[in-house]
Amino acid sequence: xxxxxxxxxxxxxxxxxxxxxxxxxxxxxxxxxxxxxxxxxxxxxxxxxxxxxxxxxxxxxxxxxxxxxxxxxxxxxxxxxxxxxxxxxxxxxxxxxxxxxxxxxxxxxxxx
Amino acid sequence: xxxxxxxxxxxxxxxxxxxxxxxxxxxxxxxxxxxxxxxxxxxxxxxxxxxxxxxxxxxxxxxxxxxxxxxxxxxxxxxxxxxxxxxxxxxxxxxxxxxxxxxxxxxxxxxxx
Numbered sequence: 001x002x003x004x005x006x007x008x009x010x011x012x013x014x015x016x017x018x019x020x021x022x023x024x025x026x027x028x029x030x031x032x033x034x035x036x037x038x039x040x041x042x043x044x045x046x047x048x049x050x051x052x053x054x055x056x057x058x059x060x061x062x063x064x065x066x067x068x069x070x071x072x073x074x075x076x077x078x079x080x081x082x083x084x085x086x087x088x089x090x091x092x093x094x095x096x097x098x099x100x101x102x103x104x105x106x107x108x109x110x111x112x
Numbered sequence: 113x114x115x116x117x118x119x120x121x122x123x124x125x126x127x128x129x130x131x132x133x134x135x136x137x138x139x140x141x142x143x144x145x146x147x148x149x150x151x152x153x154x155x156x157x158x159x160x161x162x163x164x165x166x167x168x169x170x171x172x173x174x175x176x177x178x179x180x181x182x183x184x185x186x187x188x189x190x191x192x193x194x195x196x197x198x199x200x201x202x203x204x205x206x207x208x209x210x211x212x213x214x215x216x217x218x219x220x221x222x223x224x225x
Contacts, residue, residue, distance in 0.1 A: 033212075035215075040121070040217060040218075041217060042118070042201060042215045042216055042217035042218045043156070043201060043203075043215040044215070045212060045213070045214075045215075048210075048212060050210075056210050056212075058212065059113065059214075090155070090156070097205075097211045098143070098144045098163075098205060098211075100146065100158045100161070101146075101158070101213070103148075103155040103156045103157070104155060105154075105155050106155060
């Protein structure tokens with residue numbers, strides 16, 4: 001069974017703080033993704049990675065960066081958190097392109 | 113940019129009735145169309161998917177149809193049950209830039225007992 005875990009379920013940070021969200025998958029998947037989920041907006045892709053040390057911008061990358069130093073781990077970084085980054089963040093992984101994405105449980109981030 | 117439109121945003125049906133959710137995509141090169149179900153407080157999970165070389169796919173009470181010419185695809189749930197209540201997301205692959213998925217905005221389905 002594929003397992004995707006995220007470092008925190010709930011996180012509260014202050015404006016201007018640097019925030020790290022971590023995602024780990026245990027199925028040797030090549031591809032990893034970060035989405036944010038907001039009511040009425042669905043799932044929007046922030047960044048994704050098809051290989052170690054590789055990253056691609058998604059549809060809403062502004063204010064975010066990522067790191068993938070190991071195949072199983074994909075980190076999302078908010079360099080200077082802002083209130084408009086309050087959201088649910090979902091990590092996902094897939095074996096290959098055009099295959100099922102497995103999602104983590106999500107991190108609900110609140111920036112005050 | 114490429115996008116996926118999903119309708120309706122909310123849908124209420126009586127238990128036992130059918131539910132249909134529709135999505136339209138813009139990238140004519142899209143070739144993979146998954147549907148995800150997200151129950152309250154849980155992660156999205158794949159329930160069915162279809163590839164562009166197939167027009168319809170069924171799995172028990174759920175089915176997906178694809179019309180490549182019109183660039184739309186639909187999720188059909190028959191004999192709905194209370195446990196079908198959830199948010200459903202459609203998605204379409206796109207090769208605009210790098211291969212990735214674009215998700216619809218979701219449909220909240222309520223099955224009334």
